Amino acid sequence: MKAVVLLSGGLDSSTVLFQAKANGAECYAISFDYQQRHRQELDAAVVIAQSAQVQQHQIVAFDLRLWGGSALTDTQMDLPTRSISEMANHIPTTYVPARNTIFLSFALAYAEAIAADQVYIGVNQLDYSGYPDCRPDFIQAMQEVFRLGTKQGREGQSIEICTPLINLHKSDIINLGNRLGVPWEQTWSCYSDGGGTPPKACGQCDSCKLRLAAFAELGLEDPIAYIIT
Numbered sequence: 001m002k003a004v005v006l007l008s009g010g011l012d013s014s015t016v017l018f019q020a021k022a023n024g025a026e027c028y029a030i031s032f033d034y035q036q037r038h039r040q041e042l043d044a045a046v047v048i049a050q051s052a053q054v055q056q057h058q059i060v061a062f063d064l065r066l067w068g069g070s071a072l073t074d075t076q077m078d079l080p081t082r083s084i085s086e087m088a089n090h091i092p093t094t095y096v097p098a099r100n101t102i103f104l105s106f107a108l109a110y111a112e113a114i115a116a117d118q119v120y121i122g123v124n125q126l127d128y129s130g131y132p133d134c135r136p137d138f139i140q141a142m143q144e145v146f147r148l149g150t151k152q153g154r155e156g157q158s159i160e161i162c163t164p165l166i167n168l169h170k171s172d173i174i175n176l177g178n179r180l181g182v183p184w185e186q187t188w189s190c191y192s193d194g195g196g197t198p199p200k201a202c203g204q205c206d207s208c209k210l211r212l213a214a215f216a217e218l219g220l221e222d223p224i225a226y227i228i229t
Helices: 011-022 040-051 099-113 136-148 170-180 206-217
Strands: 002-006 026-033 056-061 118-120 160-162
Touching: 002 011, 002 099, 011 026, 011 040, 011 118, 011 170, 026 040, 026 099, 040 056, 099 118, 099 136, 136 160, 170 206
Parallel strands: 002 026, 002 118, 026 056, 118 160
Antiparallel strands: none
16 A cells, blocks of 8 residues: 655654554655745654655645745744634634645645555644644545546546544644654744754744643643743
């Protein structure tokens, strides 16, 4: 069984990669350099892919700064630093227009080219993400695209989209990752590039706050370094 795994280098996608491997899949990782502000995640993705001993790791480059529309691609926009209670039910400024549609399209092309059976993605509809392209109805629609838009799909061998984290809270994902042996110290979730050598996460952005809160909920210490905690 072959699987293409979308790997950002963050907590969720790293857990998905290790889950795919635990499921017995031969893993091919794909990451995206879309000129995002938090480019440290690409370095993390390379290290995580090596830790998981993937068959191949592709990094696809394109530039979503061309039209902006997100705090992750437009440096003129401030990164959100909301409280966790403020994150609920609001699409954040870090939403990148159609990002997961684009990512899944690349992953589908890669998967069909290598005759893969599955595409794994670490989308999650809980814990205040608010992203419209992390929800079950979006994944169901993309699954139909996978079926109708490929030779494999039309021949009755549609590539399956696997979303093992979609109904898990962040603390549940950490528990799962602990069981799978995910090296948290090698992951990167911060929306900024951090500072220092080695780099430190900001501790203030939405992503840092959710990650810190989840580790704290479990009575654990996040092994990466933060500027502010």
